[in-house]
Amino acid sequence: xxxxxxxxxxxxxxxxxxxxxxxxxxxxxxxxxxxxxxxxxxxxxxxxxxxxxxxxxxxxxxxxxxxxxxxxxxxxxxxxxxxxxxxxxxxxxxxxxxxxxxxxxxxxxxxxxxxxxxxxxxxxxxxxxxxxxxxxxxxxxxxxxxxxxxxxxxxxxxxxxxxxxxxxxxxxxxxxxxxxxxxxxxxxxxxxxxxxxxxxxxxxxxxxxxxxxxxxxxxxxxxxxxxxxxxxxxxxxxxxxxxxxxxxxxxxxxxxxxxxxxxxxxxxxxxxxxxxxxxxxxxxxxxxxxxxxxxxxxxxxxxxxxxxxxxxxxxxxxxxxxxxxxxxxxxxxxxxxxxxxxxxxxxxxxxxxxxxxxxxxxxxxxxxxxxxxxxxxxxxxxxxxxxxxxxxxxxxxxxxxxxxxxxxxxxxxxxxxxxxxxxxxxxxxxxxxxxxxxxxxxxxxxxxxxxxxxxxxxxxx
Amino acid sequence: xxxxxxxxxxxxxxxxxxxxxxxxxxxxxxxxxxxxxxxxxxxxxxxxxxxxxxxxxxxxxxxxxxxxxxxxxxxxxxxxxxxxxxxxxxxxxxxxxxxxxxxxxxxxxxxxxxxxxxxxxxxxxxxxxxxxxxxxxxxxxxxxxxxxxxxxxxxxxxxxxxxxxxxxxxxxxxxxxxxxxxxxxxxxxxxxxxxxxxxxxxxxxxxxxxxxxxxxxxxxxxxxxxxxxxxxxxxxxxxxxxxxxxxxxxxxxxxxxxxxxxxxxxxxxxxxxxxxxxxxxxxxxxxxxxxxxxxxxxxxxxxxxxxxxxxxxxxxxxxxxxxxxxxxxxxxxxxxxxxxxxxxxxxxxxxxxxxxxxxxxxxxxxxxxxxxxxxxxxxxxxxxxxxxxxxxxxxxxxxxxxxxxxxxxxxxxxxxxxxxxxxxxxxxxxxxxxxxxxxxxx
Numbered sequence: 030x031x032x033x034x035x036x037x038x039x040x041x042x043x044x045x046x047x048x049x050x051x052x053x054x055x056x057x058x059x060x061x062x063x064x065x066x067x068x069x070x071x072x073x074x075x076x077x078x079x080x081x082x083x084x085x086x087x088x089x090x091x092x093x094x095x096x097x098x099x100x101x102x103x104x105x106x107x108x109x110x111x112x113x114x115x116x117x118x119x120x121x122x123x124x125x126x127x128x129x130x131x132x133x134x135x136x137x138x139x140x141x142x143x144x145x146x147x148x149x150x151x152x153x154x155x156x157x158x159x160x161x162x163x164x165x166x167x168x169x170x171x172x173x174x175x176x177x178x179x180x181x182x183x184x185x186x187x188x189x190x191x192x193x194x195x196x197x198x199x200x201x202x203x204x205x206x207x208x209x210x211x212x213x214x215x216x217x218x219x220x221x222x223x224x225x226x227x228x229x230x231x232x233x234x235x236x237x238x239x240x241x242x243x244x245x246x247x248x249x250x251x252x253x254x255x256x257x258x259x260x261x262x263x264x265x266x267x268x269x270x271x272x273x274x275x276x277x278x279x280x281x282x283x284x285x286x287x288x289x290x291x292x293x294x295x296x297x298x299x300x301x302x303x304x305x306x307x308x309x310x311x312x313x314x315x316x317x318x319x320x321x322x323x324x325x326x327x328x329x330x331x332x333x334x335x336x337x338x339x340x341x342x343x344x345x346x347x348x349x350x351x352x353x354x355x356x357x358x359x360x361x362x363x364x365x366x367x368x369x370x371x372x373x374x375x376x377x378x379x380x381x382x383x384x385x386x387x388x389x390x391x392x393x394x395x396x397x398x399x400x401x402x403x404x405x406x407x408x409x410x411x412x413x414x415x416x417x418x419x420x421x422x423x424x425x426x427x428x429x430x431x432x433x434x435x436x437x438x439x440x441x442x443x444x445x446x447x448x449x450x451x452x453x454x455x456x457x458x459x460x461x462x463x464x465x466x467x468x469x470x471x472x473x474x475x476x477x478x479x480x481x482x483x484x485x486x487x488x489x490x
Numbered sequence: 491x492x493x494x495x496x497x498x499x500x501x502x503x504x505x506x507x508x509x510x511x512x513x514x515x516x517x518x519x520x521x522x523x524x525x526x527x528x529x530x531x532x533x534x535x536x537x538x539x540x541x542x543x544x545x546x547x548x549x550x551x552x553x554x555x556x557x558x559x560x561x562x563x564x565x566x567x568x569x570x571x572x573x574x575x576x577x578x579x580x581x582x583x584x585x586x587x588x589x590x591x592x593x594x595x596x597x598x599x600x601x602x603x604x605x606x607x608x609x610x611x612x613x614x615x616x617x618x619x620x621x622x623x624x625x626x627x628x629x630x631x632x633x634x635x636x637x638x639x640x641x642x643x644x645x646x647x648x649x650x651x652x653x654x655x656x657x658x659x660x661x662x663x664x665x666x667x668x669x670x671x672x673x674x675x676x677x678x679x680x681x682x683x684x685x686x687x688x689x690x691x692x693x694x695x696x697x698x699x700x701x702x703x704x705x706x707x708x709x710x711x712x713x714x715x716x717x718x719x720x721x722x723x724x725x726x727x728x729x730x731x732x733x734x735x736x737x738x739x740x741x742x743x744x745x746x747x748x749x750x751x752x753x754x755x756x757x758x759x760x761x762x763x764x765x766x767x768x769x770x771x772x773x774x775x776x777x778x779x780x781x782x783x784x785x786x787x788x789x790x791x792x793x794x795x796x797x798x799x800x801x802x803x804x805x806x807x808x809x810x811x812x813x814x815x816x817x818x819x820x821x822x823x824x825x826x827x828x829x830x831x832x833x834x835x836x837x838x839x840x841x842x843x844x845x846x847x848x849x850x851x852x853x854x855x856x857x858x859x860x861x862x863x864x865x866x867x868x869x870x871x872x873x874x875x876x877x878x879x880x881x882x883x884x885x886x887x888x889x890x891x892x893x894x895x896x897x898x899x900x901x902x903x904x905x906x907x908x909x910x911x912x913x914x915x916x917x918x919x920x921x922x923x924x925x926x927x928x929x930x931x932x
Contacts, residue, residue, distance in 0.1 A: 063577075064824075066743055069579045070577055070578050070579055071578070071824075072551070072553065072574075072578060072824045073552060073574035073575075073577045073578060074550075074553050074554070074555075074574065074822070074823070074824060075554050075555075075570045075574055076542075076554050076556060076821075076822060077556045077557060077558055077563065077566070077572070078557050079556075079557045079558045080538070080557060088528070088529075089526075089531070090529060090530055090531055090532070090533070091531065091532050092532075092533045092534070093532065093533070093534040093535075094534060094535040094536060095536050095537075095538070096536070096537050096538070097537075097538060097539055097540075097557050097558065097559075107535065108855075110535055111533060111535060113608070114530075114533075114608065114609075114612065147577050148577075151577065169744065170743070170744050170745060172743075172745075205744060206744075206865065212866060213745075213747060213865045213866055214863075214865075214866055215863065215865055215866075232533035241555035254893075256713055256872075256891065256893065256929065257713055257931055257932075267852075284632070287526065287630060287738075288630055288667075289630060289632030289667055289676075290632075291674070313928070317760075348561075367536065367538075369532070369534070378727030382825070403860045403861075404857075404859065404860035405857055405860050406854070406856055406857055406860070408676055409632070410632055410665075410667040410674065410676035411667075411674050411675060411676050413858075413872070414856075414872075415857035415858060415861065415891075416854040416857065416870070417857060417860040417861045417870070422921045425809060434549070434868055435863070435866075435868035435869065435870045435893060435895075436867075436869035436870055437857055437861045437871060437872060437891050439856070439857075439872040439889070439891055483930060485710075485889065485890075485891065486891075486931065487870045487871070487890075487891020487892070487893050487930075487931045488870060488891075488893055488929070488931065489868075489870065489874070489893035489894050489895070489929040490929075
């Protein structure tokens with residue numbers, strides 16, 4: 030996308046300004062979004078993102094700029110403006126580029142650059158709508174989306190790196206709205222991955238629609254949730270957002286290096302119940318959070334974060350490696366050329382155990398089964414997190430009693446990790462978008478159903 | 491090529507295809523600084539431009555955007571929008587407005603010139619971080635930023651519209667992490683102004699420190715129902731989360747629970763909410779909406795009665811009313827509606843009345859989006875703040891949740907204060923409202 034000779038002259042310019050490291054991140058992305066409202070196409074949107082991110086590093090100081098203009102003179106102008114207050118004699122020389130062809134582990138077939146396949150996607154969403162409505166006449170509305178993106182990136186840096194990659198993302202789903210005349214409730218289901226529209230072959234419009242409506246109908250009949258401290262069973266798949274929020278963000282060197290994470294000085298220590306094994310894996314085939322290389326051009330990897338309760342690794346990007354001394358884990362990620370990379374999660378999950386759901390329920394006198402989770406947030410400095418239950422049930426005397434609504438779980442990362450006492454076998458992953466300092470990036474969360482012995486449940490019963 | 495020439499080229503292509511259209515061009519320049527341990531940690535500059543086109547052909551609407559502006563990119567932009575339109579159903583209500591006005595904002599008010607050296611901005615960033623770190627028990631200031639942002643928007647249409655706005659926003663914020671034994675807390679404060687000279691580093695540092703050190707020893711209160719007052723930041727956020735209740739677009743789509751409540755009492759009769767796009771003290775100021783329609787004040791709730799929903803020309807046509815000037819569209823999105831700048835009118839309660847007896851003052855809430863359902867009104871958030879008695883903070887409170895139904899809460903207003911406050915981002919102007927009987931879990 031950028032002529033290597035131009036790129037070399039720009040990188041050389043950055044090093045001539047005294048920077049320790051210079052980098053260009055070139056991005057051109059195509060996107061296509063189809064939205065449906067019940068059985069009609071509401072909109073089809075598409076577009077091209079194009080820009081270049083420029084990074085200079087002086088010691089631990091990061092200078093970052095971006096522009097939509099690819100001309101070498103403009104890129105040098107921005108570099109000079111960035112470095113104006115840090116000018117010094119060059120300490121190193123930039124190396125000549127040696128193009129590195131990466132292996133595409135997740136090759137896609139039905140990509141956006143070939144065809145946006147609007148008719149096929151609309152047919153899927155219409156089938157999902159029909160399946161959703163077949164669940165009952167209280168389903169008043171559905172909203173469907175299919176988002177496809179092809180992100181082409183090219184990286185140049187002063188260490189001689191020149192490489193490129195293409196990432197194909199697809200995600201489709203449906204939200205059902207159930208109404209009984211006085212109240213409304215929602216349910217949703219989505220699938221996605223690092224692949225093209227061949228995703229269609231692996232998923233079912235019927236399941237998408239019926240599962241969204243089933244959840245909406247459960248929530249329509251749900252009672253207010255009891256509140257207070259109690260044991261909670263958290264469902265598989267997106268339930269893994271608990272680990273993402275409670276622990277994952279706190280293991281990113283973005284927080285660790287600033288000592289803004291409660292875990293910054295606990296490497297090698299027992300930070301979780303011994304039943305907990307946790308991984309951040311960028312290699313999983315065609316999974317939503319996978320990558321071939323990170324956004325700094327480093328190979329991705331499987332990173333064991335916690336082994337039998339013991340902290341074994343952080344998530345480390347280039348700057349994080351320099352600041353903490355830990356080796357980079359191929360975790361430098363960014364939403365687009367508009368962001369400097371930062372250490373971020375990929376596919377993050379708690380590994381399965383051997384407990385049964387029935388045994389977990391039977392062990393609870395009064396508690397909640399949160400079978401589906403929504404989003405949440407965390408404050409890394411203190412570890413305080415919250416996340417929303419989108420489908421939950423009250424448990425009493427070892428039995429599931431009735432559905433509950435509007436519940437939030439809050440705790441701190443260190444506390445909840447030690448309260449996970451049972452981990453089930455039904456492992457699965459789910460797609461999510463994770464927002465942080467380097468923007469919103471695709472990440473998977475995952476786990477088998479697990480039991481937390483004590484957590485604060487916020488309800489309004 | 492100038493923006494006007496690029497726009498003309500696009501509009502000519504749209505017309506040549508037998509369509510109508512409007513084009514949004516957003517441009518921005520920004521500077522962002524972050525400090526760490528007495529050094530500048532990040533220095534970020536940007537210049538950006540993006541074009542967003544909406545076309546209407548044979549009653550069908552399509553949109554497309556591009557960050558590239560060469561001739562091929564502009565041709566592709568028009569082709570994509572027309573192709574996208576061909577897949578949609580005929581939309582009888584969405585039309586390009588016959589609006590050829592040339593509205594333009596006043597730079598002297600919204601984008602005042604100021605001669606500030608970069609060294610001064612860097613010093614502000616370093617002082618903010620350094621002075622906060624120097625406070626007792628502050629471990630570090632992991633989140634801090636000083637920004638100077640200028641944004642411009644142009645809206646052109648095939649009907650001859652040419653409207654433009656330009657505004658500047660200078661922002662500073664800092665969040666301090668305090669540790670004391672095994673206790674820790676992180677809170678912060680922020681400031682926003684149109685002139686960098688109006689930012690005050692000492693005030694910001696004192697407030698960020700106070701917000702953090704005062705909450706450090708917080709613990710839960712007993713579960714129960716409490717009177718609750720949200721501070722100016724949290725109250726503005728809470729109303730923003732449920733702003734869909736005013737959306738004519740959501741009503742048209744059948745997901746706004748207020749659709750059938752127009753003219754009905756939906757809140758305490760002392761509550762008056764108005765959208766004030768022309769109050770230039772706030773950063774929600776808008777001279778025109780995304781269709782180039784001139785804006786005006788819109789009473790939303792009058793004496794507790796839902797007065798109107800907010801509309802663009804399409805939702806207004808659907809409901810057979812006139813647009814309220816609330817069309818919203820980013821270059822990457824389709825046409826929707828959004829509020830500009832919400833104001834709650836001052837009430838009649840003195841501070842002594844508002845703060846009498848026991849109540850919880852909530853100064854922070856987490857999970858504002860994941861824990862709220864705008865369709866049902868149900869919410870459950872993590873929260874912290876202070877247990878208060880007759881205006882005095884008795885003790886800090888942390889590790890609690892606040893839950894309820896926002897639409898029911900609007901009827902549970904105990905008192906509305908006499909004084910109005912901006913939130914720090916100056917997007918909403920509200921008095922403090924005391925809500926009765928709110929569920930708290932501790």
